[in-house]
Amino acid sequence: MDRREFNTSLAAASLLNLIAPAALAQPAPSARLRVGLLIHSDMILLDLAGPLTAFNxxxxxxxxxxxxxxxxxxxxxxxxAPTATFDKAPRSFDVLFVPGGLKGTIAAMQDTxxxxxxxxQGNAARLVTSVCTGSLLLGAAGLLKGYQATSHWYVRDYLAHMGAxxxxxxxxxxxxxxxxGGVTAGIDFALTIAARLSGEETAKRIQLLLEYDPKPPFNCGSPEQAGPALVGDVQKRRQELISEAERVSRAAGVAIKL
Structure with missing residues (x-):
C-alpha cells in the first residue's frame, strides 16, 4: 500500500469510527451490505434522499x-443519474428500495x-422496502401478497387490490x-432500517447527525389530524391521479392472479 492509499484508508476508518463504531465488527468492505434503490421519472426526490443519506x-x-x-x-x-441499468445491475441485493411519487409510480406500474x-430483484433480496407510493409498485410486482404494508394515505387502501x-x-x-407512509416517513424508515441492519446505536447516531427532531408548525400531517375539509381539498386536487392509481392497482391485482 502506497502513502496515498494509506491516507485514504485512514480517512475512511476515521469517518467510520465517527458514524458507526459498531460497523467495525462488520465484514470487510468487499462484503459490505449491497443496497439497490430504484429511480424512476417523477419520483419524489425526498422519498429517495432521506433513505439514501442514511444508507451512505x-x-x-x-x-x-x-x-x-x-x-x-x-x-x-x-x-x-443511475449507477446501473436493469440489465447491468447485480443479481441480488441485501436491500431493495423503491421510492414513490404518484405520477411516476402509476407509469412504472404499467411498464412491464x-x-x-x-x-x-424482490424475490432475491434479503429485505424488500419502499416509501410512499413505492409500495404500490411492490404490490404490482406481486411482492406484497399476504404481507402487511402501508403507503401514502390517499392510496394505501389500494394495496388491498394486490393482496396486501x-x-x-x-x-x-x-x-x-x-x-x-408518505414522503417524510422516509426518515423514519431510514432510521428503522439502520437499526435493523447496523444496530440501534448506529441508528441513533444517524438521527443525531441528521438533527432529526421534528416539530412541525402545524398539526395537520395526517388525515386524522388535518380533518375532513382539508383532506377533501387535497383529494379533490389530486382526484385524477388517485383514480388512475386505483384503476392500475386493480388491474395489477388481476395480473398477478390473486
Missing part, C-alpha cells in the same frame, strides 16, 4: 437502478420491464418487507 452514513454499497443510463427527472425537476425487474393487508402505521415491518 452506514457505508453500504449503494446502486441507483434505472431502465436506461439517462438521468431521471424527479418531481422537483432535479435529475438523478420495470415490474418484472422489481419482481426478480393494509396498515396505517408510519413504518410497517412484516417479515422481510418494510414499507413506509
Amino acid at each position: 452514513m452506514m457505508q453500504v454499497e449503494v446502486h441507483l437502478l434505472a431502465k436506461t443510463e439517462q438521468p431521471v427527472v424527479t418531481d422537483v425537476r432535479l435529475p438523478v 420491464q420495470t415490474v418484472e425487474f422489481i419482481r426478480e 393487508v393494509v396498515r396505517t402505521d408510519r413504518v410497517v415491518e412484516d417479515r422481510n418487507r418494510m414499507t413506509a
Whole structure:
C-alpha cells in the first residue's frame, strides 16, 4: 500500500469510527451490505434522499437502478443519474428500495420491464422496502401478497387490490418487507432500517447527525389530524391521479392472479 492509499484508508476508518463504531465488527468492505434503490421519472426526490443519506452514513454499497443510463427527472425537476441499468445491475441485493411519487409510480406500474425487474430483484433480496407510493409498485410486482404494508394515505387502501393487508402505521415491518407512509416517513424508515441492519446505536447516531427532531408548525400531517375539509381539498386536487392509481392497482391485482 502506497502513502496515498494509506491516507485514504485512514480517512475512511476515521469517518467510520465517527458514524458507526459498531460497523467495525462488520465484514470487510468487499462484503459490505449491497443496497439497490430504484429511480424512476417523477419520483419524489425526498422519498429517495432521506433513505439514501442514511444508507451512505452506514457505508453500504449503494446502486441507483434505472431502465436506461439517462438521468431521471424527479418531481422537483432535479435529475438523478443511475449507477446501473436493469440489465447491468447485480443479481441480488441485501436491500431493495423503491421510492414513490404518484405520477411516476402509476407509469412504472404499467411498464412491464420495470415490474418484472422489481419482481426478480424482490424475490432475491434479503429485505424488500419502499416509501410512499413505492409500495404500490411492490404490490404490482406481486411482492406484497399476504404481507402487511402501508403507503401514502390517499392510496394505501389500494394495496388491498394486490393482496396486501393494509396498515396505517408510519413504518410497517412484516417479515422481510418494510414499507413506509408518505414522503417524510422516509426518515423514519431510514432510521428503522439502520437499526435493523447496523444496530440501534448506529441508528441513533444517524438521527443525531441528521438533527432529526421534528416539530412541525402545524398539526395537520395526517388525515386524522388535518380533518375532513382539508383532506377533501387535497383529494379533490389530486382526484385524477388517485383514480388512475386505483384503476392500475386493480388491474395489477388481476395480473398477478390473486
